[in-house]
Amino acid sequence: MNPNKKRILIVGGVAGGATCAARARRLCETCDIVVFERGQHVSFANCGLPYFVGDVIESEAKLLVASPDLFEHRFNIEVHTETEVTRINRQARTIEVRDLKTDTYREEAYDALVLATGAQPIRPPLPGIDLPDVYVLRNIPDSRKIKAATAQATRALIVGGGFIGLEMAENLVALGLDVTLLELADQVLPPLDAEMASYASERLRANGVELRLGESAVSFERHPERGLILHTSKGVTLNTDLVILGIGVRPESTLAREAGLELGELGGIRVDSYMRTNDPAIWAVGDVVEVKNRVTGQWQLVPLAGPANRQGRVAATAIIHDFSCGEKEALPPLVFDGVLGTAVCEVFGLTVASTGASEKLLKRLGKDFEKVYLHPGHHAGYFPGAKPIHIKLLFSKTDNKILGAQAVGEKDVTRPIDVIATALMQGATIFDLENLELCYAPQFGAAKDPVNVAGMLAGNHQRGDFPLANWDELETTPALLVDVRGPDEYTRGHIPVAQNLPLESLRDRIHELPTDRDIWLICGVGQRAYYAYRLLTQNGLRVKVLSGGMKTYQAMIWAKDAPE
Numbered sequence: 001m002n003p004n005k006k007r008i009l010i011v012g013g014v015a016g017g018a019t020c021a022a023r024a025r026r027l028c029e030t031c032d033i034v035v036f037e038r039g040q041h042v043s044f045a046n047c048g049l050p051y052f053v054g055d056v057i058e059s060e061a062k063l064l065v066a067s068p069d070l071f072e073h074r075f076n077i078e079v080h081t082e083t084e085v086t087r088i089n090r091q092a093r094t095i096e097v098r099d100l101k102t103d104t105y106r107e108e109a110y111d112a113l114v115l116a117t118g119a120q121p122i123r124p125p126l127p128g129i130d131l132p133d134v135y136v137l138r139n140i141p142d143s144r145k146i147k148a149a150t151a152q153a154t155r156a157l158i159v160g161g162g163f164i165g166l167e168m169a170e171n172l173v174a175l176g177l178d179v180t181l182l183e184l185a186d187q188v189l190p191p192l193d194a195e196m197a198s199y200a201s202e203r204l205r206a207n208g209v210e211l212r213l214g215e216s217a218v219s220f221e222r223h224p225e226r227g228l229i230l231h232t233s234k235g236v237t238l239n240t241d242l243v244i245l246g247i248g249v250r251p252e253s254t255l256a257r258e259a260g261l262e263l264g265e266l267g268g269i270r271v272d273s274y275m276r277t278n279d280p281a282i283w284a285v286g287d288v289v290e291v292k293n294r295v296t297g298q299w300q301l302v303p304l305a306g307p308a309n310r311q312g313r314v315a316a317t318a319i320i321h322d323f324s325c326g327e328k329e330a331l332p333p334l335v336f337d338g339v340l341g342t343a344v345c346e347v348f349g350l351t352v353a354s355t356g357a358s359e360k361l362l363k364r365l366g367k368d369f370e371k372v373y374l375h376p377g378h379h380a381g382y383f384p385g386a387k388p389i390h391i392k393l394l395f396s397k398t399d400n401k402i403l404g405a406q407a408v409g410e411k412d413v414t415r416p417i418d419v420i421a422t423a424l425m426q427g428a429t430i431f432d433l434e435n436l437e438l439c440y441a442p443q444f445g446a447a448k449d450p451v452n453v454a455g456m457l458a459g460n461h462q463r464g465d466f467p468l469a470n471w472d473e474l475e476t477t478p479a480l481l482v483d484v485r486g487p488d489e490y491t492r493g494h495i496p497v498a499q500n501l502p503l504e505s506l507r508d509r510i511h512e513l514p515t516d517r518d519i520w521l522i523c524g525v526g527q528r529a530y531y532a533y534r535l536l537t538q539n540g541l542r543v544k545v546l547s548g549g550m551k552t553y554q555a556m557i558w559a560k561d562a563p564e
């Protein structure tokens with residue numbers, strides 16, 4: 001070993017670790033770069049695993065983004081798979097490494113150490129949880145086991161209604177299994193607000209998934225005739241052939257803890273904006289670290305591939321810079337500046353995406369916020385094939401800054417969320433959204449793009465041009481509810497206490513409305529109610545519009561009825 005050569009050792013060879021290794025090599029030809037990976041594969045696509053189980057991705061080889069061979073020959077990076085790092089000796093700057101194939105130990109010295117050890121699926125200590133056919137999904141061997149089990153199975157039970165649970169539900173249904181999904185919360189996709197997540201619940205049910213909300217797993221048991229049995233918190237016994245646990249992950253921070261590195265309250269490693277731990281020779285990236293939320297300022301665990309990749313890049317840059325001159329000021333400002341938690345998931349053709357803070361998080365933190373709902377088409381309505389996107393935008397009441405957004409629909413849902421996420425990163429306000437100039441032709445977006453409309457609704461509300469009523473107050477408001485849709489639409493379904501006064505007859509029947517009482521207007525999505533609002537306020541009436549109209553009302557009803 002050349003003593004002048006710097007040695008970078010990386011623990012974990014998937015999203016964060018592999019990115020860090022490749023970037024370090026691009027920046028430094030002379031360093032020794034060595035990756036240690038406990039599993040059989042490096043740089044594989046965990047995100048594709050549910051689709052491999054469901055045969056959408058047909059070949060396992062497609063999951064392998066890069067092989068140890070490619071790392072060695074293209075990048076001159078040494079990769080040791082089936083090799084576990086078991087201890088860090090910070091004083092000596094060495095690690096203890098165990099070769100799992102030979103069960104032998106050795107010491108390796110480092111100048112810089114990167115912990116990219118990821119996260120572990122949570123397996124709560126419930127009776128029977130270690131029975132065969134109770135699975136988690138984290139890596140390729142896990143997916144092989146689940147795939148093999150599905151070949152013999154007709155029923156599957158998924159515990160947990162997060163992204164992985166929903167993706168697995170879709171893939172197992174596609175394989176012909178009867179799927180039941182259990183979720184402790186009274187909604188799926190807990191990071192979203194309940195009414196937005198309810199679209200996904202409805203889609204799951206419509207595709208034959210038995211959704212059991214507000215119910216958790218208590219114990220598992222193997223029965224000679226009935227197969228695998230799960231006992232739930234509601235005293236129900238469910239029979240199944242296999243169980244998949246998708247109840248979240250916890251950071252794989254044991255090495256760091258045992259080495260005395262600083263951890264946060266959530267169990268993740270604490271790092272600075274260069275991804276450096278409290279030991280100047282040790283960095284950490286990916287699911288194993290805690291990150292600051294850019295909206296709330298709070299420490300958070302965000303186990304997503306995008307942050308892991310970007311953090312790997314930041315750490316590599318900081319390490320190489322440290323080696324060459326030790327002057328951080330000379331660096332281009334490559335730092336990791338917190339997360340928004342921008343995420344997306346598809347379930348049975350419905351895409352659910354979100355960025356920033358949810359309403360429930362803002363409420364929990366006692367933040368002052370305002371919200372608007374809208375249901376525009378994903379492109380101009382006159383062009384064939386337009387599909388609605390249900391959007392919720394959250395913003396600050398006081399400084400009009402965007403705080404978060406959620407969107408659900410069949411087409412092009414990521415576009416508005418990505419645009420809003422970009423605006424959010426820049427600290428934009430709702431007025432900036434009104435003015436964004438975005439792509440439009442009939443088959444793409446609209447002359448008033450859904451993102452513009454979200455900004456316009458919010459802007460109109462804040463300026464007092466279009467006061468919105470809050471759905472949360474519907475049951476307690478003394479206001480008169482007036483539904484301005486046509487009689488046919490009203491007959492097909494309406495809010496019980498709302499009276500019907502169609503927009504077209506409003507001018508003739510305006511005398512029927514009280515001048516001394518608040519009036520809340522309702523229509524399909526909010527547009528006709530807005531026209532009615534303009535008409536009525538100019539006649540001196542006290543009017544507000546229920547944001548998002550009956551479409552939002554329906555989602556609220558689904559969310560409220562969920563646990564039954």
Ligand SMILES: Cc1cc2nc3c(=O)[nH]c(=O)nc-3n(C[C@H](O)[C@H](O)[C@H](O)COP(=O)(O)OP(=O)(O)OC[C@H]3O[C@@H](n4cnc5c(N)ncnc54)[C@H](O)[C@@H]3O)c2cc1C
Pocket residue numbers: 011012013014015016017036037038039046047048049050083084085086116117118119137138139164252255285286287288302303304305306308
């Ligand atoms: C099924 C599934 C679907 C997902 N879908 C998405 C998605 O659609 N979008 C998205 O953004 N994210 C998704 N994710 C999350 C994403 O894959 C992770 O956030 C990302 O992989 C984190 O990268 P990482 O490098 O921090 O950790 P990991 O990818 O977990 O890699 C860590 C590696 O470190 C190894 N390791 C741990 N300890 C040691 C040790 N002591 N010695 C040696 N090696 C060790 C582990 O074996 C592991 O391979 C999904 C995850 C899963 C499991």
